[in-house]
């Protein structure tokens with residue numbers, strides 16, 4: 001998942017802007033993981049902390065969604081392929097990511113070196129608008145670790 005690249009700064013008013021680099025308060029380990037699978041401390045939390053690494057492309061996808069949700073820009077950068085990683089992350093995301101649905105996967109297992117994940121990411125904004133972003137993301141391994149390569153809006 002990538003936020004739209006090249007969106008102008010200041011697109012949102014200061015009151016509703018929630019820069020991804022600022023982040024929210026860290027989630028408690030017992031809080032539900034934003035990706036919806038389990039408790040944060042048993043799900044994407046260890047990936048964000050660097051305590052372990054996703055074994056599959058889907059796990060990386062989930063953890064990147066969760067990183068968007070908690071505002072962990074450093075994790076988003078280090079799990080982005082060096083050749084496609086933007087110079088800086090677009091800070092103008094929605095106010096809240098509210099849910100993730102995995103629709104389909106190809107490859108991406110512990111035995112693959114590439115894979116795709118098709119998903120729907122639900123979001124809500126401070127002004128009451130909400131929506132969904134559907135994307136097919138491509139993932140590859142760099143030195144053994146899954147990274148996000150790019151994505152196409154489905």
Ligand SMILES: [Zn+2]
Pocket residue numbers: 033034035036037038040043044045062063066
């Ligand atoms: Zn998770």
